[in-house]
Amino acid sequence: xxxxxxxxxxxxxxxxxxxxxxxxxxxxxxxxxxxxxxxxxxxxxxxxxxxxxxxxxxxxxxxxxxxxxxxxxxxxxxxxxxxxxxxxxxxxxxxxxxxxxxxxxxxxxxxxxxxxxxxxxxxxxxxxxxxxxxxxxxxxxxxxxxxxxxxxxxxxxxxxxxxxxxxxxxxxxxxxxxxxxxxxxxxxxxxxxxxxxxxxxxxxxxxxxxxxxxxxxxxxxxxxxxxxxxxxxxxxxxxxxxxxxxxxxxxxxxxxxxxxxxxxxxxxxxxxxxxxxxxxxxxxxxxxxxxxxxxxxxxxxxxxxxxxxxxxxxxxxxxxxxxxxxxxxxxxxxxxxxxxxxxxxxxxxxxxxxxxxxxxxxxxxxxxxxxxxxxxxxxxxxxxxxxxxxxxxxxxxxxxxxxxx
Amino acid sequence: xxxxxxxxxxxxxxxxxxxxxxxxxxxxxxxxxxxxxxxxxxxxxxxxxxxxxxxxxxxxxxxxxxxxxxxxxxxxxxxxxxx
Numbered sequence: 187x188x189x190x191x192x193x194x195x196x197x198x199x200x201x202x203x204x205x206x207x208x209x210x211x212x213x214x215x216x217x218x219x220x221x222x223x224x225x226x227x228x229x230x231x232x233x234x235x236x237x238x239x240x241x242x243x244x245x246x247x248x249x250x251x252x253x254x255x256x257x258x259x260x261x262x263x264x265x266x267x268x269x270x271x272x273x274x275x276x277x278x279x280x281x282x283x284x285x286x287x288x289x290x291x292x293x294x295x296x297x298x299x300x301x302x303x304x305x306x307x308x309x310x311x312x313x314x315x316x317x318x319x320x321x322x323x324x325x326x327x328x329x330x331x332x333x334x335x336x337x338x339x340x341x342x343x344x345x346x347x348x349x350x351x352x353x354x355x356x357x358x359x360x361x362x363x364x365x366x367x368x369x370x371x372x373x374x375x376x377x378x379x380x381x382x383x384x385x386x387x388x389x390x391x392x393x394x395x396x397x398x399x400x401x402x403x404x405x406x407x408x409x410x411x412x413x414x415x416x417x418x419x420x421x422x423x424x425x426x427x428x429x430x431x432x433x434x435x436x437x438x439x440x441x442x443x444x445x446x447x448x449x450x451x452x453x454x455x456x457x458x459x460x461x462x463x464x465x466x467x468x469x470x471x472x473x474x475x476x477x478x479x480x481x482x483x484x485x486x487x488x489x490x491x492x493x494x495x496x497x498x499x500x501x502x503x504x505x506x507x508x509x510x511x512x513x514x515x516x517x518x519x520x521x522x523x524x525x526x527x528x529x530x531x532x533x534x535x536x537x538x539x540x541x542x543x544x545x546x547x548x549x550x551x552x553x554x555x556x557x558x559x560x561x562x563x564x565x566x567x568x569x570x571x572x573x574x575x576x577x578x579x580x581x582x583x584x585x586x587x588x589x590x591x
Numbered sequence: 592x593x594x595x596x597x598x599x600x601x602x603x604x605x606x607x608x609x610x611x612x613x614x615x616x617x618x619x620x621x622x623x624x625x626x627x628x629x630x631x632x633x634x635x636x637x638x639x640x641x642x643x644x645x646x647x648x649x650x651x652x653x654x655x656x657x658x659x660x661x662x663x664x665x666x667x668x669x670x671x672x673x674x
Contacts, residue, residue: 250610251629311647316638317631 191363192591194436195274195424196531197266201237201417201518205269210535213543214564218401218517220415226381226388233393235403237417237519239379252335255321257298259376259523260331262420263290267332267372270422275436276370287340287368289359290328291351291375293523296382298322328376328420340368346523348578349486351375352421353526357445357584359425369430375524377418384416390455392490404520405547406487406513407494407555414488417519421528440534443571443587444472450581457493457577462486462500465583469573470504473587480509480587481569482542484533486577487513488520497575498555505558509573512545512561526576526584533572537590540568592670597644597663604639618660625659640666646673 198205201219202212212219219237226234242265244253256264271277280286302319306312321330326344333342341362345355352375359371377383387393394413396403404415431438446469450461470477483501487494494513501511514532515521521528536543542565551560570590577583602616609626616625626632637648646669656662 250608251632254635309641313634313647313649314638314641317634 189364189366190428191360191442192426192428192431192438193423193440193442193534193588194426194431194438195270195276196439196534197269197273197422198419198528198531199239199242199262199265200419200421200521200528201239204265206535209532210539212517213514213532213535214539214541216517216544216546216564218546219417220400220403220519222397222400223381229381229385231381231385231388232391233388233395233413234397235394235400235415236379237415237521239419248335254318256331257295257322257327257378258380259292259295259378259420260328262418263328263332263374263376263422264335266374266420266422270372270424273437274424276424281337284370285340286336286338287359287362287371288329288333288336288338288342289345289355289371289373290332291345291347291355291523291526292325292328293346293348293351294383295323295325295327295378297378297380298327300382332372336372341371347582348580349520349522350526350576350578350582350584351523352528353574353576353584353586354447354582356423356425356442356527356530356586357447360442360445363425363427370424370426372422372424373527374420374422375527376420377522377524379418383418387416394489402547404489404516406485406489406516406545407498407552407560408548409550409552411489411491411494411552414490414515415519417521419521419524419528421524421531423527423530438591439538440588440590443475443589444469446470446472446585448583450583452581455579457496457581459496459499459503461581462497462575462577462583463503465585466500466504466573466575469585469587475571475587477505478508480505480571480573482533482536482572483509483511484529484572484574485511485513486575488515495552495554497577498552498558502554502557507557507559510542510559510561510565510567512543514543516546516548526574529576530574530586530588533574534588534590537569537572541566542569594663594667597666597670600643601663601666604643608635608639616659619658621657622659622662644670646670
């Protein structure tokens with residue numbers, strides 16, 4: 187019998203809000219989370235724009251030993267996961283009763299690495315970096331911390347797939363559950379937002395330099411877009427096998443219908459059309475759906491000239507003008523390693539509350555996107571089936587199709 | 592530096608670093624048990640002793656450190672050796 191994979195909980199900590207309720211309001215009102223950060227300018231950034239996320243204070247929630255191994259991205263991930271578990275009605279005892287898994291997207295940890303090496307350079311003694319440095323410095327920092335805190339006993343790994351990390355994390359968790367290897371997996375994506383995290387990315391000159399208008403800088407599909415704005419935070423989804431979720435009386439929020447993936451086999455940073463098309467086609471085929479069945483698409487569109495144009499071409503080729511499309515990166519900026527999960531949560535929040543969030547700052551649609559139906563303003567509309575696209579450096583693509591239940 | 596100064600400085604950073612109440616720090620109390628130290632915590636102990644006193648300890652230095660008094664003695668002897 188085919189095992190169905192459902193979402194039973196979600197949690198979010200982003201520039202749009204510190205929980206689902208705040209984020210839902212921001213999405214509905216088209217509120218941007220982008221700010222100008224002077225410390226980035228002073229540090230040498232070409233563009234000092236970023237999604238603003240406040241660091242949570244976990245002093246009372248976690249012990250010193252637990253906190254000392256956690257960097258910013260793990261702290262965000264913990265807060266998001268706490269909310270997801272509460273919503274999924276999973277308490278501490280459940281971790282002892284059942285074997286849960288953990289798959290999270292994260293593709294770099296800049297601050298911890300830099301701070302540790304600065305100490306070694308200055309003191310000429312590796313001992314003086316302290317005991318937490320190694321656990322904060324690795325890409326798998328989030329999963330090693332969360333798996334310890336929650337006493338995870340199943341699959342436990344980090345997915346590093348550039349800006350598609352959070353989406354592949356959901357996709358792979360979906361496959362593990364569908365295959366019968368796990369019944370419940372906590373998955374997500376996290377992205378640090380400190381000034382060290384994005385310095386080399388800024389160096390490529392792909393960030394918008396519209397510094398006098400921070401909230402207007404991220405403008406996917408707009409003719410006058412001139413680059414992306416980095417953001418971050420963390421997003422967590424609880425994925426569960428349908429029967430097991432029903433059995434324990436869990437809330438069934440949505441079903442993951444399919445996971446399509448591909449690699450461009452092309453340029454390291456410039457996206458193409460053919461790779462994303464193949465990922466989306468695979469998702470449609472796996473779900474047994476036709477393009478007309480997709481009601482909303484949360485585009486990857488980051489507000490870069492080439493990336494948005496090529497995604498628009500891919501979307502036009504497959505879907506034409508049928509589904510309503512928006513890029514929530516117009517409000518959040520590009521949440522990178524986290525984006526693939528956060529955007530599934532944003533889309534599901536919209537489906538739950540009967541609206542489509544606007545692609546803000548879309549004043550004049552750029553030529554390649556003119557055949558698409560883009561949500562310039564909030565649209566009050568019920569929908570169930572959506573597609574979420576995530577593409578990353580190296581040409582890694584992920585497309586998830588989800589149905590609200 | 593007097594022993595009283597060493598005790599004051601040490602107790603202050605132990606309370607801060609290991610987030611314990613001042614009452615639990617007694618000269619004859621077991622250091623590891625009172626502060627709930629595991630092997631990783633000794634690395635952090637080396638770090639805070641270096642930053643507060645400028646002396647570099649190694650894990651083998653803690654072999655005979657069982658009580659808080661032993662720790663004050665160790666720091667005192669190392670400081671004395673440096674001076």
